[in-house]
Amino acid sequence: xxxxxxxxLLDSLASAxxxxxxxxxxxLVFSVLRVLNVAHGSLYSxxxxxxxxxxxFIASRQLNSYLSFAALLFSAVFVAAIFGPLIERxxxxxxxxxxxxxxxxxxxxxxxxxxxxxxxxxxxxxxxxDAPMRLLGTSSIGGVVYLNYQILLVGMAVLVVxxxxxxxxxxxxxxLITAVVTDREMAQSIGIDTNRIFVLAFSLGVFLAALGGxxxxxxxGIAPGLGADTMVLAFxxxxxxGLGQIEGAAVASLIVGLARVLAIYLAPSLDAVxxxxxxxxxxxxxxxxxxxxxxxxxx
Amino acid sequence: xxxxxxAAAVLTLAVLPVAAPWLQFVxxxxxxxxxxxxxxxxxxxxxxxxxxxxxxxxxSAYGVAFLAxxxxxxxxxxxxxxxxxxxxxxxxxxxxxxxxxxxFFAMLNxxxxxxxxxxxxxxxxxxxxxxxxxxxxxxxxxIIFAEPVFKSVLFYLSLALMVLVGLAVQRYLDSPLGHAxxxxxxxxxxxxxxxxxxxxxxxxxxxxxxxxxxxxxxxxAFAIGRVVPDFAFWTASGHLVLIAVLGGIGGVxxxxxxxxxxxxxxxxxxTVTDAWNLIVxxxxxxxxxxxxxxxxxxxxxxxxxxx
Numbered sequence: 001x002x003x004x005x006x007x008x009l010l011d012s013l014a015s016a017x018x019x020x021x022x023x024x025x026x027x028l029v030f031s032v033l034r035v036l037n038v039a040h041g042s043l044y045s046x047x048x049x050x051x052x053x054x055x056x057f058i059a060s061r062q063l064n065s066y067l068s069f070a071a072l073l074f075s076a077v078f079v080a081a082i083f084g085p086l087i088e089r090x091x092x093x094x095x096x097x098x099x100x101x102x103x104x105x106x107x108x109x110x111x112x113x114x115x116x117x118x119x120x121x122x123x124x125x126x127x128x129x130d131a132p133m134r135l136l137g138t139s140s141i142g143g144v145v146y147l148n149y150q151i152l153l154v155g156m157a158v159l160v161v162x163x164x165x166x167x168x169x170x171x172x173x174x175x176l177i178t179a180v181v182t183d184r185e186m187a188q189s190i191g192i193d194t195n196r197i198f199v200l201a202f203s204l205g206v207f208l209a210a211l212g213g214x215x216x217x218x219x220x221g222i223a224p225g226l227g228a229d230t231m232v233l234a235f236x237x238x239x240x241x242g243l244g245q246i247e248g249a250a251v252a253s254l255i256v257g258l259a260r261v262l263a264i265y266l267a268p269s270l271d272a273v274x275x276x277x278x279x280x281x282x283x284x285x286x287x288x289x290x291x292x293x294x295x296x297x298x299x
Numbered sequence: 300x301x302x303x304x305x306a307a308a309v310l311t312l313a314v315l316p317v318a319a320p321w322l323q324f325v326x327x328x329x330x331x332x333x334x335x336x337x338x339x340x341x342x343x344x345x346x347x348x349x350x351x352x353x354x355x356x357x358x359s360a361y362g363v364a365f366l367a368x369x370x371x372x373x374x375x376x377x378x379x380x381x382x383x384x385x386x387x388x389x390x391x392x393x394x395x396x397x398x399x400x401x402x403f404f405a406m407l408n409x410x411x412x413x414x415x416x417x418x419x420x421x422x423x424x425x426x427x428x429x430x431x432x433x434x435x436x437x438x439x440x441x442i443i444f445a446e447p448v449f450k451s452v453l454f455y456l457s458l459a460l461m462v463l464v465g466l467a468v469q470r471y472l473d474s475p476l477g478h479a480x481x482x483x484x485x486x487x488x489x490x491x492x493x494x495x496x497x498x499x500x501x502x503x504x505x506x507x508x509x510x511x512x513x514x515x516x517x518x519x520a521f522a523i524g525r526v527v528p529d530f531a532f533w534t535a536s537g538h539l540v541l542i543a544v545l546g547g548i549g550g551v552x553x554x555x556x557x558x559x560x561x562x563x564x565x566x567x568x569x570t571v572t573d574a575w576n577l578i579v580x581x582x583x584x585x586x587x588x589x590x591x592x593x594x595x596x597x598x599x600x601x602x603x604x605x606x
Contacts, residue, residue: 036402038350038406091584099346100401100402104350105587106583106588108350108537108580109587111537112534112576114580116576117577120574232409232410232413236410239403239406269421272413272418272421273414273417276410276413284395
């Protein structure tokens with residue numbers, strides 16, 4: 001039993017890391033912009049497509065395969081630089097101050113558009129290039145063999161948590177973001193350029209999602225439909241952790257990753273249900289998530 | 300004036316398939332989706348967006364397939380039972396979901412519907428997986444018609460149901476219970492202080508909207524002759540939301556006008572492109588940004604401005 005548990009735990013950690021990238025971007029954008037971007041999952045899969053295409057290109061030209069690591073990172077930056085400002089300026093900005101219904105509908109429309117665009121550009125075939133995973137190889141500790149790439153994923157996720165904390169608590173930009181989150185009007189009236197903060201925060205969210213998508217391609221490839229699945233999973237994680245909570249998202253993705261892997265291990269046909277079952281249980285007990293704070297209802 | 304307009308519209312719909320037989324299938328599906336969109340529109344009144352209503356559409360369609368499989372072979376009974384299946388599913392899901400608002404309501408509906416979709420697609424032994432289940436042609440009052448005749452019967456039945464159910468829903472929306480929905484949207488706490496149980500108001504609306512979606516699903520199951528998991532896919536829910544938003548402030552007729560508009564557009568668009576969701580998404584954004592009252596709003600405004 002213990003021999004089966006350790007790889008299982010590692011699998012769940014790696015899958016938790018991937019969900020975390022998507023969820024933390026979602027939660028970050030929500031806390032700064034007060035908009036839940038329903039199209040967030042599509043940006044994850046666009047990052048994946050960009051990375052897979054780049055890695056396939058590197059493989060086909062027989063370039064140095066270590067370049068594919070740079071390609072993973074670069075494709076996420078690329079997607080964030082293009083889609084972040086574009087979406088924020090054209091669509092999301094229009095919804096500020098409008099009702100949540102309007103925000104959901106607009107980003108849902110964007111979601112439909114992006115999903116179909118990916119199908120048109122990349123086709124319905126799945127893309128798969130595992131060079132980065134093969135390069136890192138496997139290690140074994142105590143007779144248990146595992147992929148080094150999975151360790152890298154977990155490391156990256158930890159790096160993102162620490163990085164975001166440092167950014168928010170110890171940089172000027174972070175203080176500006178905190179000010180905007182705490183009181184948008186006051187921040188504006190003391191001269192903070194909130195529009196700039198919104199673009200930056202949104203693009204950072206897109207970057208994190210695209211990075212998650214890019215890092216997921218070497219292990220699982222990418223196929224149509226990933227965007228929708230990721231969106232719902234990311235929301236489940238963000239909701240469990242409490243919307244707007246970075247550490248909450250980290251803990252919640254561990255819970256969801258574990259629930260998912262346990263389901264695959266115990267009842268494989270129920271693996272799609274496990275994360276939502278976890279979400280339902282948490283939300284029934286704590287409607288605002290594990291780390292969320294109760295906000296007063298509007299009168 | 301309104302009654303004459305509505306009667307004229309229904310008559311036109313009834314005559315159209317005689318002139319263009321291929322339209323009959325499109326119109327039957329449009330009415331079916333109109334029912335489901337009406338369900339979404341009912342919740343929209345309370346400011347609640349369900350992006351998972353295709354689940355009830357599919358639950359009832361699968362209900363038809365299972366009941367037919369179990370030996371029930373009467374159109375009326377099948378319709379009634381499958382709508383009950385949808386209403387029951389709605390009551391169970393709703394009891395949990397109506398506690399949430401805005402984002403949480405929308406996303407939890409999406410999540411639940413995706414679980415439903417995943418189960419339909421994965422439980423191959425029960426639901427036939429992605430192959431779906433066949434729906435045989437049922438008897439109508441004991442008579443088994445040939446397929447083309449049955450499709451005509453189904454069309455005129457849906458048309459009649461559209462009028463009857465439409466009137467019933469209009470009555471519901473005009474009742475205090477229906478007006479409580481928009482009151483929830485404006486100010487839910489005030490409603491509670493008045494002693495009206497918001498939870499019950501919303502649960503009733505949720506069950507009604509699930510039943511409406513179920514009616515649409517059952518009609519579609521008969522019209523198409525097969526039930527597949529894609530009925531419950533989130534893009535299907537997206538279309539329902541778009542129809543409801545297109546219908547805008549039009550209330551009951553708005554949902555059906557929106558559905559007709561979208562289905563006709565769809566049958567025209569598939570000949571040109573298969574990027575249908577792209578068009579739906581753009582239409583959704585354009586409608587929200589520039590026509591917040593829906594296409595019905597355009598007509599209504601013209602009517603108001605003309606002396």
